C-alpha cells in the first residue's frame with residue numbers, strides 16, 4: 001500500500017507499485033485534468049507538482065511519491081474565485097486552442113516562475129519545453145510574462 | 158471532405174419551431190424536418206433556449222477541435238438575438254441523424270470539421286434563428302405594453318419601449334413569446350456596421366474549464382463498468398497476425414482478455430489501419446503492460462520491402478517519363494520552346510504525421526440492440542457509420558456523443574479507432590475505453606502524402622513568365638479509397654485553379670502516382686502545404702535567377718482585384734488581388750528593403766487556401782555554424798469578415814507555428830516496411846524556443862462574408878522561412894524538412 005497526498009488529501013494505492021503516477025491519478029483517483037500525451041517524458045502534458053516541483057507523472061512510478069505531496073491542475077487554485085495568477089494570465093491571453101496540453105503548460109509555468117519571478121524571453125526559451133501541437137506558444141510566452149506581473153503585484157499588496 | 162450543407166429555407170414558417178422547454182424556457186430552433194427534408198419528425202436541430210433568469214443556451218452542432226467554433230457560432234446567434242454575451246453558454250449537441258426515404262441525413266445540420274467550413278456553412282441560418290428569437294421577444298413586449306412592435310427596440314437582454322418608458326427583460330417575456338405565432342417572413346438581419354458581438358474580441362467559451370483541468374476530452378471518459386483496452390498493432394505495414402502467445406500477458410494483474418483483430422487486406426479501404434492483438438484490462442496501465450508482454454508472430458507482408466529510399470528513387474524515375482496531364486492551358490510546348498530563359502528545380506515534400514496531442518481513443522459500448530460511442534472526432538457521422546458497420550445495428554440505434562477534441566489536424570476525419578473500440582466491445586460485451594499510445598499514433602496514421610515536384614518556367618525577354626509546369630510524383634491520399642479510379646488519384650494532390658492559373662497563359666500540370674504502402678489522408682490544408690511551398694519557393698528562384706525583385710514579380714503576376722473561377726474546394730472564385738495586397742502588406746510591415754548584415758535575411762510568401770488568403774514575412778539569422786534563428790514573424794490573413802477575431806488570430810498563430818515546426822524538423826520515413834519514427838523524441842515538434850517573441854498577426858478585412866480560418870494560415874509559413882534562409886545565406890532549401898541542411902561542418 002502506497003500512501004501519499006494529492007491536493008492536500010491523503011490517498012492510497014495498493015496496485016502494482018510500478019504503475020506510473022499518471023495512471024494512478026487518472027484511472028484510480030479519476031482526476032482527469034492531468035493528461036497523457038507521450039508516456040516518455042517528452043511532451044509535458046502530464047506535468048504535476050511533487051512537493052512543489054514540476055515533474056512528469058508519466059515517468060514516475062507511484063512508489064516514488066510515497067509520503068510526498070502531489071498537486072495537480074485541479075488543486076492549483078483554492079477555489080474558482082481565486083485562480084492561481086498563472087491561470088488568470090492564461091485566461092487573460094486566451095491561451096488554449098484545443099487545450100489538451102494546457103494543464104501541463106500551466107503546472108510547468110507555475111514552477112518556472114518560482115525560480116524566475118521576472119523571466120526574460122531567454123529564460124522562457126531555456127526552461128519551458130512542454131509541447132503544444134496547436135502552436136499556442138505565442139500566447140504562452142505572453143501569459144507567462146503577465147503571470148509574473150500579477151504575482152509581483154500580489155506580493156506587494 | 159467537408160460537411161455538406163443542407164438547404165434550409167428559413168423564410169417559411171414551418172422551418173422554424175418554437176416551444177416551451179423544460180423549466181419553462183423558450184426554445185426556438187430549426188427542426189429536423191427542415192434539415193432533413195421530407196422527414197416530419199419535429200426534433201429541434203440548432204436551437205436557442207432562453208431561460209427565465211435571462212440565461213441563453215445555444216446548441217452548437219459542430220465538433221470543437223480547438224478552432225474556436227464553439228465560440229464563433231454562438232456569437233452569430235447572440236448578435237442577432239441581442240443577448241448579453243456574459244449570459245450565453247453553449248451546449249455541445251450529440252451527433253444527430255435521422256432516417257428518411259432516401260437514407261440517412263442530418264438532424265442538426267451537417268456535422269463535421271475539415272476544410273475550414275464550419276463557419277461558412279452555418280453563417281446564415283444561425284443568424285436567422287437569433288433574429289427570429291429576438292423578434293418574438295419584441296412582439297411579446299409590445300403586446301404587453303400595448304404599443305406597436307415598431308416602437309420597441311432592444312439592448313442586450315432587454316426589450317425597451319422609450320415612448321412608454323418601459324423596459325422588460327428577455328427572461329420575463331419568454332412565456333408570452335412562446336404563445337405568439339411565428340412570423341411568415343424572417344426579420345431583416347443586422348448590417349455589418351451594427352455588429353456588437355460579431356467581429357469583436359471575445360474569449361474562448363471553454364477557457365475556464367480548460368485552465369482548471371475540468372474540460373473533458375475523449376481520454377477522460379469514465380463510465381460504469383468500463384474496461385480499458387490497448388492494441389499491439391503490426392509494426393510492418395499491411396502485415397497480419399500469424400499467431401500470438403498471451404501467457405505472460407494474462408499473468409499481469411488486471412488483464413481480462415486478449416484476442417486478435419484483423420486489419421484490412423492489402424488494397425482494401427482502411428476501416429481500421431492495421432491488424433493487431435487487443436488486450437482488455439481493468440486499468441490503462443494493466444492494458445499497456447499486457448500489450449508489452451505479448452509475443453506476436455506477424456505474417457509476411459507485401460509491403461515488407463517498402464522504404465522511403467525506394468519511394469524517392471521511384472519518384473525520380475517516374476519524372477523521367479510522361480505522366481497524366483491533368484491541366485494543359487494554351488500551348489505549353491511551343492511557349493517553352495520560344496522562351497528566352499528557362500528555370501527548373503525539383504522540391505521534395507516528406508510524409509508527415511498528424512500527431513495531435515490527445516492520442517486516438519474511443520469509448521464504445523455495444524449491446525444487443527444499441528451502441529453508445531463517446532469519441533473525440535472531426536467526423537461524428539463517420540463514427541456512426543463505423544459502429545453500424547461493425548455491429549450491424551441500424552444507425553438510429555447508435556448514439557454518438559462528442560467530447561472536446563485534443564487536436565484534429567485532419568487525423569480525426571477517419572474513424573478507425575471507432576471501428577476498433579466497437580469491435581472490442583462487441584466481442585467482450587463490456588463498455589470499452591480504447592486508448593492508443595503515442596507510438597501507436599505515430600506509426601498508424603493517415604500520413605500527409607510525400608511527393609517529388611518538378612517545376613519548370615519559361616520566361617520572355619522582359620522576364621515575364623510565359624510557360625509554367627508542375628510535375629508531381631507522389632502517393633495520392635485517395636489511395637485505397639472505394640470507387641476511386643486510378644485516373645482521379647491526382648485530384649487531392651494538385652489543385653489546377655491555384656496560382657498561377659490564368660496568370661500564365663501556357664500551363665501544364667502532370668501527375669504520377671506512386672503507391673507506397675503508407676496510408677495517407679488529409680493533413681491540415683492538405684495539398685496546399687506542399688504546393689504553396691513549391692510554388693512560393695520556385696517564384697523566389699525565378700526572381701533570383703532572372704534578376705527580378707521577388708516582391709515585384711509576385712505583385713505583377715497576381716495583379717489587381719478580380720474574381721477568377723475556382724473549381725476546387727474554397728471556390729467558386731479566387732481573387733489574386735487579395736493575395737497581392739497581403740504580400741505587399743507583410744513585406745512593407747517587416748521593412749523588407751532594409752539593408753541587413755551577412756547571415757541575416759527576409760523572405761515572404763502568400764497563398765490562397767480554401768477560400769481564405771494569407772501571407773507571411775520572416776526575418777532570420779543563420780550563424781556561421783549554420784544555426785538558424787527566426788528573429789521576427791509577420792503573418793497576415795484575409796478571411797473576409799472575421800466573425801471571431803480572437804480565434805482568427807489564434808488560428809493564424811497556430812497555423813504559422815504548425816507550418817514552421819513541420820518544415821523545421823518533421824518527417825515520417827519507412828524502412829523495411831516499418832515507420833521509423835515512434836514518439837516525440839524522433840518526431841521533434843518544435844518547442845517554444847523556436848519561435849520569436851516578435852510575432853505579429855494582422856487581420857485584413859475584405860468584404861462581409863466570412864471564410865473558415867483553420868487552415869489558411871499554414872501553407873505560406875514554410876516558404877516564407879526558406880525564402881528568408883536563402884536571403885540570409887544563399888542556400889536554397891528544396892527538400893523538407895530543413896533538419897541539419899544548414900549546419901556547416903567544421
Ligand code: FES
Nearest residue numbers: 037038041044058
Ligand atoms: S505524457 Fe508525460 S511527458 Fe508526455
Ligand code: FES
Nearest residue numbers: 098099132133134
Ligand atoms: S492547445 Fe492543443 S496541444 Fe496545446
